[in-house]
Structure formats: structure tokens, C-alpha cells
Amino acid sequence: MSTTTETATGIRPFTVEISQGQIDDLRRRIEATRWPTDEVVEDASQGVQTAFLKELARYWAEDYDLGRLEERLNALPQFVTEIDGVDIHFIHVESPHENALPVIITHGWPGSIIEMLDVIEPLTDPVAHGGSAEDAFHVVIPSIPGYGFSSQPTEPGWDSARIGAAWAELMSRLGYTRYVAQGGDQGAGVTDAMGRQAPDGLAGVHFNFLDAIPKELLTAGFTPRIVFSHDEREQLGKVVHVFMRGYISEMGEHPQSIGFSLVDSPIGMAAWMLDHDPDSYTKISKAFLEGEQTGNLSRDNILDNLTLYWVTGTGASTSRLYWETSRSATASFKNPPPHMRLPAGYTVFPDELFQSPRHWVKHAYHHLTYFNEAEKGGHFAAWEEPEIFSEELRAAFRSLRDEGS
Amino acid sequence: MSATAETAAAIRPLSVEFDEEQIEDLRRRIAATRWPTKELVADRSQGVQLEPLRELARYWLDDYDFGRIEARLNALPQFVTAIDGVDVHFVHVQSAHEDALPLIMTHGWPGSVIEQIDTVGPLTDPTAHGGSAEDAFHLVLPSLPGYGFSGEPKEIGWALSRFARAWAELMNRLGYSHYVAQGGDVGAGVTDAMGRLAPEGLVGIHTNLLVPALNDPGALPAATEEEQAALAAIKTFQTSGNGYFVEQSTRPQTIGYALLDSPVSLAAWMIDHDTDAYYKIAGAFVEDKPSGNLTRDHILDNVTLYWLTGTGASAARSYWEAYGPDAAAAKQAPPPEVRLPVGFTTFPGEIWKTPRSWVEKSYPSVVYFNAVDKGGHFAAWEEPELFSEELRAAFKPIRQGRHA
Numbered sequence: 037m038s039t040t041t042e043t044a045t046g047i048r049p050f051t052v053e054i055s056q057g058q059i060d061d062l063r064r065r066i067e068a069t070r071w072p073t074d075e076v077v078e079d080a081s082q083g084v085q086t087a088f089l090k091e092l093a094r095y096w097a098e099d100y101d102l103g104r105l106e107e108r109l110n111a112l113p114q115f116v117t118e119i120d121g122v123d124i125h126f127i128h129v130e131s132p133h134e135n136a137l138p139v140i141i142t143h144g145w146p147g148s149i150i151e152m153l154d155v156i157e158p159l160t161d162p163v164a165h166g167g168s169a170e171d172a173f174h175v176v177i178p179s180i181p182g183y184g185f186s187s188q189p190t191e192p193g194w195d196s197a198r199i200g201a202a203w204a205e206l207m208s209r210l211g212y213t214r215y216v217a218q219g220g221d222q223g224a225g226v227t228d229a230m231g232r233q234a235p236d237g238l239a240g241v242h243f244n245f246l247d248a249i250p251k252e253l254l255t256a257g258f259t260p261r262i263v264f265s266h267d268e269r270e271q272l273g274k275v276v277h278v279f280m281r282g283y284i285s286e287m288g289e290h291p292q293s294i295g296f297s298l299v300d301s302p303i304g305m306a307a308w309m310l311d312h313d314p315d316s317y318t319k320i321s322k323a324f325l326e327g328e329q330t331g332n333l334s335r336d337n338i339l340d341n342l343t344l345y346w347v348t349g350t351g352a353s354t355s356r357l358y359w360e361t362s363r364s365a366t367a368s369f370k371n372p373p374p375h376m377r378l379p380a381g382y383t384v385f386p387d388e389l390f391q392s393p394r395h396w397v398k399h400a401y402h403h404l405t406y407f408n409e410a411e412k413g414g415h416f417a418a419w420e421e422p423e424i425f426s427e428e429l430r431a432a433f434r435s436l437r438d439e440g441s
Numbered sequence: 442m443s444a445t446a447e448t449a450a451a452i453r454p455l456s457v458e459f460d461e462e463q464i465e466d467l468r469r470r471i472a473a474t475r476w477p478t479k480e481l482v483a484d485r486s487q488g489v490q491l492e493p494l495r496e497l498a499r500y501w502l503d504d505y506d507f508g509r510i511e512a513r514l515n516a517l518p519q520f521v522t523a524i525d526g527v528d529v530h531f532v533h534v535q536s537a538h539e540d541a542l543p544l545i546m547t548h549g550w551p552g553s554v555i556e557q558i559d560t561v562g563p564l565t566d567p568t569a570h571g572g573s574a575e576d577a578f579h580l581v582l583p584s585l586p587g588y589g590f591s592g593e594p595k596e597i598g599w600a601l602s603r604f605a606r607a608w609a610e611l612m613n614r615l616g617y618s619h620y621v622a623q624g625g626d627v628g629a630g631v632t633d634a635m636g637r638l639a640p641e642g643l644v645g646i647h648t649n650l651l652v653p654a655l656n657d658p659g660a661l662p663a664a665t666e667e668e669q670a671a672l673a674a675i676k677t678f679q680t681s682g683n684g685y686f687v688e689q690s691t692r693p694q695t696i697g698y699a700l701l702d703s704p705v706s707l708a709a710w711m712i713d714h715d716t717d718a719y720y721k722i723a724g725a726f727v728e729d730k731p732s733g734n735l736t737r738d739h740i741l742d743n744v745t746l747y748w749l750t751g752t753g754a755s756a757a758r759s760y761w762e763a764y765g766p767d768a769a770a771a772k773q774a775p776p777p778e779v780r781l782p783v784g785f786t787t788f789p790g791e792i793w794k795t796p797r798s799w800v801e802k803s804y805p806s807v808v809y810f811n812a813v814d815k816g817g818h819f820a821a822w823e824e825p826e827l828f829s830e831e832l833r834a835a836f837k838p839i840r841q842g843r844h845a
Contacts, residue, residue, distance in 0.1 A: 083695030282688030290488025304699025
């Protein structure tokens, strides 16, 4: 087992520092927001609604503790190490339990390590959270290059595959010789790439988003003649809908153009990030307008994530990941990546963008060792339902522990 | 012929005024811009590049004269009249020539009347601009509801056909019983809708963007090299540069926040329209090499107009209405064919170069087609003289019919 104190490989401890000047500037900008007129519909069909965003702005400027972010992150062991020319920031919490299984968990967009903070305890200290010592994980939560406190790539090419290779190097540098990987959203793309690369030491993967939507299914989605069951057609419709979202088009095509607003206007940034999917939008909007919080998606947790994007000024660099993955996805239609042979687990969350039928997952990952439908949670599963998410990881990886012990 | 004095009850003169505080606030925000890191590529493939936008911001703040818009617009007769519940702002310049043909010209997005005001001279006073008295137009340049100095619709339903009906009412209110219509971009959509609606008095249309090609490119001839090239150009646009289109037609309010709150974001979003226009505008700022009339000042007149009127969100909503899957327009039966005489001009820098065969297929009643050698998507703005010559030529057969 590694320890980061050995730092022979260049792992430096990291502490978040946000200056008062940055915080004052953010608050000034929120208060000086020039608002558009209200949408002319009664629902979210024209995008983020003004009444909700005005309440979020009010809470952000008046009630939110802008020191929270620093406090929450600095309560955890954080490090930075340079890999492939980029400084990778990560949280690394080792379990007190012997034989804990190392897991590397990758966030997505518009997420960050903030999504994962509340799964750290259930995963590293399961006994205190309804599990047993045999369920323990050592947890590594890196920030994708261009996100949060990782540095920004200065050249193109940082797609999921390159990030996946960097993660393998990170786990190796931490001394982990047998570990697993997990991800949703863009993190599922990174985890999928790792599974296909199958670096030494990687024993299995778990997803809560099907990034590897089988090519033939996607093609079918655009060819309505091909007959599926009613439920599958409904799910396929949802998949196709994901690709029709404006943020996917814009960030996939012109991340720099939208990047200007994400860095210059806190409210422009908040609107863009909160418009991810209808389910999380409804939940977050309720938290602000009705004080009715879904799971762990509290106002403060939402603002921790927005504030992290703002203070790190990463609106453009985070968007560029879509440009990269859009290019590599196009390329992979011509040159499909190798099959994944490692054991894979999958959890369907009921409020996710689409609910993958088991055989879609099986089609993508032949060695499917775990499949389950959770009772609650949406796209930001770890964030919204940290306990359920942690239970899923315990269950998904249980069969992989024996081999190593 | 109309006179706006006769309908004083309904048509009010308007002059544009901005207060100094608005301009100070804009300058403060430009100066306080927080910039992203530079794109990782050497071209437009990641969107608006940092260098031209920084230069635009510098020029806007240091060199641009914020009094220009007021001076330019107030030099023209402007009016407002309420139609269908919305105040419609328009420029109305009557030609000194008898028998001038009334023409209503519609701007698009990210345009405004600013695109068109340098065609006022050539169109209304052709003898001073290389034409003859028989080429003269009375010119009406309205701002679309939600744009510029027009009011913002407060209810849904302002799709292209509703703009078209409002324009017919405007021309009627101005006393024009025999007129033509012209447009590019969204304005081509409005003009196409007017052609299909065929209100009494409308005798012909001209567009410089082939609307039916965007609606259903698959239905157009694809045999020749020229047709293949045009199809490929549409595909390139739809896969590498239409994020703004998807966002505005599905989530106009979401992008609206940035467009109202950050001047530099507004500028970036607006100049990211199409590859040809982008490089021309970037060239104007970085190398001080404007293409035709697309000068730094003219670009900033337009961006400043959007900023000072605070219409980023309301203008974006016009895409939701016209092209969005959630709008009522998407569920309506397709409108009838255009039977009125149609003119079309292909400008070479347009998103795709429209072949004659496509115009003939889309508009069987085409009476004029020409492909010119200069100009792009913002044809009236970039090449006002050439654009005006095209309108003279396109509408000549219609004038002759009128006198026959």
C-alpha cells in the first residue's frame, strides 16, 4: 500500500485557498446581475426559469457561506501530482480496514469532486454506515484535467482514453496493484476507457451511466423502422433526446464560445450548469423555491459545486472535454475500441436520463457480473443518494474482493 | 401612398435615447471581464478565439464611440406602432421618386436594423448610387418583436407566420396596397412565410437564404457537384457550428442569462454565427481588415444595440418559436406553396451556396436567380451596394408587371 507521504513519485499535499478578493468579486457580480425578462411559458420548456434562478442568486449572495468549500475540501487529504504534463488534483482517503479495496471514482460535467464527498465515509468506514469491514474501500477521487483544482490541458487530445491512462498511472503511483474504477456521466466514459485499456492492476469497473451505448442501438435510434419492445423504444427515444440538448451541441462543437460566459457571469454559468437534465433541474429548483430537498441535493451542496467552478474559472476548460469526447466518439464509430473483458457492474438509477435495459449493458460489457435497479436517485446518483450509491458499490464489487485476498 | 401623419393615432414617431448610466455600466462590465484560458487549437474549431474577442473588447472600451447608434438611427425616420399586442419599431424612408416600389425588409439573428441601414441610400435614392429613378423603393425596416426597439412578446405563439401577418398589417397601416418583401436569415423565414400567406398587396418576394433547404435538405436535387457541395456545407454547419441554433431553439432562457449579464459573452455568442462571417469579423478586429462594410464600428453598433436594449433572451426565444420542437409551429400543418413571384440571390460566403436548381425546386414561381461574386450571410450589411443592385434587378420584372 502506498502512502502519499513517501512522495518520491512527486505527490504533493494540497490545500485549497480561496482569497477574500475572489469571494467579494463573486458576490459583487451576483448582486450586479442584469436579468432578462421572464420566460413566456409556465414550465421549464424554454430553459432555466427566472424565478428559480433569482432565488438561487439571492441565496448564493446572502445566505450561502462562501467559506464552506474551502472547509469541506480541506477536511480531506488532498494531493496534486503531475501526470502526462498536467497537474492532477485528487482526494485520497485510506480506510482503516485491512484489505480494503482501492477504488478510483470519476466525476462528470457539470459535476466535480463535490458530488462524491458524501460517499467517502460510507465507502471508507462502512461499519459506521450499515456495512461491514469487508465492504471497505480506499477511495481516490481525482479532478479531471481542466476541472476544479487540476490544471488545464494546454494541447488538444485529452479525451476519455487519455484521462483513463492517467488514472492508471495515478493508481500505480499510489502503489495500488489491485483496484477497481467507477463513474457516471463523463466519468463513465473515462471508466469505460480504463476497462478497455485494462491496465495492470485494474480488476473491475462499475457504472451508473451507459456511456458505451452500443453503436447498433444508436444507429437504430435514428432508424425508427427497427422494432424494439415498447419499453426499449421509449428508452431509445430518451437516448436520442440526450444528443439533442443544446449544451451537448454547443460544448461538443464550440466550447470556447460558451466558455466566455461561464467564466464572466456567475448567473450565466449557473443557468448553463443547472440545465443538465429535466429530473435534476426539477429537484434542484424545488430545493430553492420550496425548500424541499431531494436526498442530499441541498442548496448548499449545489452551490458548493457552482462556487468551485467559479473560483477555479474552469468554465471553458471543462467544456472542452465535450469537444474531445465528441471527436473521439466520431472516430470510434469508424474504429471501435477493443471489447471490455474485465468484470463490469451496472446500476440503473430510476431518474437517470434513460434506464438502460439489462441486455443493452450486457451487449456493451460481455462480462457483466452485477446489474441492479436502485430504488431512488437520478443522474447525480452519488451526490443525491450517497448511501444507496455506496451500497451499490459494495454489492457490485463484492465478488471481486475474494480473488485478491 | 401613406403618410405616417395620416395615421397619427396608431403610428408614433420614435427617437432612440440611451442614458449615460447604461453606457457607463456597459463599459464597467467590459473592463471587468474575467477571461477564460486560450482555446487549444489554431482555428475556429473550438469556437470564438480568445485573441479576436480580447481585441473586440479593447476596441469597444477604448475606441468605440457609444453615441454612434443614437446618431445613426436618429438620422432616419423611425416609428412605433402596436400590432397584435406588441409595439413594432421600424425605420420608414420614403423615396423622393414617384412610383417607387414599397419594400419591407426583415433582418435576422444575430442581426438587427443595423445590418440594413446602409442600403437605405441605394434603395431609396438610386440615382445617387448608380441606379435610375425607376429602381427606387420606399423602404420599411421593422425590428422583429423581441429584437431591438420593438416590444417583447409576453405570450407564446410568435412564430414566423405571426411575424408575417404583423408585417402585412404594418404595410397596410402605412397605406401600401402594392409592395414587395425581402429577407435573409430569420428574415428569410419571415419573408418566405409572407409569400405563403400571400396577403393582399404583396406582389413578390426576394430572399438571400433558401429557407426550405434548411427544413428538408433531403428533398433537394443532389446530382451535380454544385448540389453535392451545398449539401455537404449544410451538413458541416449542422455538425460543427450549430450549437447556438440548438440551444436557442430549445433553451433560449438558459442562454439568455449570460447574454444579458456579460457583454463579452453576448459578443462571443453573436459573432459565432457562421464560419465565413466569423473569420471576416475576426479579421476586422485582429488585422483591422474589414470585409466590405463589416467594419469594427458596424459590428459593435449591432452588439451594443442588443446589449443596451437587453434583448438577448427575447431574441433567442424567436428561435424557440420558429424552430423549436416545443413550439406550436412544430405541430402545425406545412403552409401552402409560394405562388407569388420569387427572386433569389446566392452570395458566395453564405453557409451553403444555393444552386439554381434548389431555388427552382423550392419556389416553382421563381422569376429571378443570380449568383454574385462577393458577400456572405450578412449580405446587406457586408455589401450594401451589391445587395441593392440585386434587389433592383430581382424586382424589375415585378415593377414591369405592375405597369403593364
